[in-house]
Amino acid sequence: MLRNSKLAKILNIKYPIFQGGMAWVATAELAAAVSNAGGLGIIGSGMMTGELVRQEVLKVRKLTDKPFGVNVILLSPFIEEVIEVLTELRVPVVTTGAGNPGPFIPKLKAAGIKVIPVVPSVFLAKRLERLGVDAVIAEGMEAGGHIGELTTLVLVPQIVDAVKIPVIAAGGIADGRGIAAAFALGAAGVQLGTRFICTEECTVHEAYKQAIIKAKDRSTVVTGMKTGHPVRVLKNKLSRQFLELENSGASKEEIENLGVGKLRAAAQDGDIENGSVMAGQIAGLVRDIKPVQEVIEELVLHTEQVLANLYQQRGQ
Numbered sequence: 184m185l186r187n188s189k190l191a192k193i194l195n196i197k198y199p200i201f202q203g204g205m206a207w208v209a210t211a212e213l214a215a216a217v218s219n220a221g222g223l224g225i226i227g228s229g230m231m232t233g234e235l236v237r238q239e240v241l242k243v244r245k246l247t248d249k250p251f252g253v254n255v256i257l258l259s260p261f262i263e264e265v266i267e268v269l270t271e272l273r274v275p276v277v278t279t280g281a282g283n284p285g286p287f288i289p290k291l292k293a294a295g296i297k298v299i300p301v302v303p304s305v306f307l308a309k310r311l312e313r314l315g316v317d318a319v320i321a322e323g324m325e326a327g328g329h330i331g332e333l334t335t336l337v338l339v340p341q342i343v344d345a346v347k348i349p350v351i352a353a354g355g356i357a358d359g360r361g362i363a364a365a366f367a368l369g370a371a372g373v374q375l376g377t378r379f380i381c382t383e384e385c386t387v388h389e390a391y392k393q394a395i396i397k398a399k400d401r402s403t404v405v406t407g408m409k410t411g412h413p414v415r416v417l418k419n420k421l422s423r424q425f426l427e428l429e430n431s432g433a434s435k436e437e438i439e440n441l442g443v444g445k446l447r448a449a450a451q452d453g454d455i456e457n458g459s460v461m462a463g464q465i466a467g468l469v470r471d472i473k474p475v476q477e478v479i480e481e482l483v484l485h486t487e488q489v490l491a492n493l494y495q496q497r498g499q
Contacts, residue, residue, distance in 0.1 A: 190371040197221030200217075200223070201375070202375060205328065206328075208376075208386075208461075209227035211226060212384050213385045213475070223250060223251065224252070225253065225254050226252070253277055269291070273295055278299045279298070298317055302321060305345045309346060320353050322354045323336070323353070324405075326415065327377050327466075330354075334354075344369070349372065351371065357375060359483075359485025361465070363486050377463040381472045382474065382478055383473065387450045388449070398462065398469070402466060416460055420456040421458060421459060425442070446459045
């Protein structure tokens with residue numbers, strides 16, 4: 184199933200395995216390594232300027248000749264210039280988050296770019312299908328970072344039933360069991376974020392990686408529920424401060440100001456107590472740091488083993 188995927192053929196990649204476009208985490212080095220290993224590496228542009236995005240794209244192209252993507256945050260103050268750069272450079276794939284990509288879809292499609300938004304609901308998936316996107320990433324609230332309200336298990340099959348375009352499952356996937364489950368739900372591919380943080384090619388601070396490796400099943404918490412921008416992170420001093428502010432009735436502005444610069448503090452400076460250590464609930468399954476190539480090979484082999492065991496059990 185992984186080796187002969189229709190989605191992989193559409194995107195000209197070997198396996199339908201996406202690497203999440205995590206801001207301050209998904210750099211050119213990580214994206215290129217995932218693409219070289221047969222998946223779809225994705226640069227996380229976050230709040231980068233157009234020029235910084237240009238530099239990352241050019242760096243990826245020096246490191247791989249395989250297809251790759253760029254994730255854009257539609258709330259970025261630099262979104263217009265970022266879209267200009269992506270269309271000028273004709274990147275193969277653009278994934279989007281935190282907003283409606285509708286106004287940019289015609290421009291991206293005219294440049295031959297595949298547009299694949301991250302969606303948290305059936306309503307948004309159907310709306311974006313009408314606007315001409317090539318696929319959607321159905322991301323459940325198990326994921327790290329900014330999340331919606333529905334779990335992957337309930338979100339994916341409902342979106343699969345609602346649209347005709349390919350659906351990529353995301354949130355709570357870190358091994359072959361999760362990938363096999365996603366296919367059982369009707370997904371055409373998967374996106375993993377937290378698992379790829381703990382790879383040799385990921386440039387985040389070692390302390391960030393070790394925090395994920397030490398995580399257990401209940402090590403994450405969701406902050407920002409009262410601001411309308413919920414975020415899943417590992418529990419630490421910062422997350423406790425967030426929750427205290429929310430419970431005290433602090434204003435939305437005061438709560439959100441607490442988070443300014445905190446993801447960079449964790450990912451780049453290694454401050455895992457006062458920084459925002461974004462990670463999914465699946466962190467408890469991530470136990471080591473290894474090369475991306477090895478991670479993807481293990482994911483493919485494990486998925487095939489899980490599916491083979493299921494077929495065997497069905498025949499008994």
